[in-house]
Amino acid sequence: QLSYSSPSIKLLVDDPIVVNPGEAITLVCVTTGGEPVPTLTWVRSIGALPEKTVLNGGTLTIPAITSDDAGTYSCIANNNVGNPAKKSTNIIVRALKKGRFWITPDPYHKDDNIQIGREVKISCQVEAVPSEELTFSWFKNGRPLRSSERMVITQTDPDVSPGTTNLDIIDLKFTDFGTYTCVASLKGGGISDISIDVNISSSTGKAAPLDLVWNAFW
DSSP states (O other), X not given: OOOXXXXXXXXXXXXXXXXXXXXXXXXXXXXXXXXXXXEEEEEESSSOOOTTOEEETTEEEESSOOXXXXXXXXXXXXXXSSSOEEEEEEEEEOEEEEEEEEXXXXXXXXXXXXXXXXXXXXXXXXXXXXXXXXXXXXXXTTEEOOOOSSEEEEEOOTTTSTTEEEEEESSOOGGGOEEEEEEEEETTOOSOOEEEEEEEOTTXXXXXXXXXXXXXXX
């Protein structure tokens, strides 16, 4: 006598999977039940599977993954008995990009030059994936800066302004003039840091913005 049962599956992968671009990713889906034996299919939540995807039964491999390949991947088992079984995992591809800075008060868009005795705030922002791995470090003329009463380093509320760090110089002195660098990096490693240089001097804002050096390497 034939017996019929609906399919069941499990994924032999983490959820989420956080990877560096260029890595090969293998997702494994195995059948744990179902009569007749279910067929296994991989789908992606948005759009088709990447063209380079290699499928072998319940195993899906993406060689040399890129940010475009990120997203939710689901294994579906179907044997036309009961409902299909579905299990999903989310692939996150590390990325750091679009470094930018601004100064408050803004010496470029107002008649508001940087003045001794005033507070000056330098802000740096990057786009980071995943955002929880993002760390910032600050340097002055190449030397590491630590937060102090007069130079306060903060990372803003990620819900308000994601990927942003501030350096508040509370009472600007001549000795504070120089090149400030914020460096963004991901704790997971494998991604090039983004480095942004901001030159603070009495002439900042008086000349064209070329006076302000900015470099982003990625």
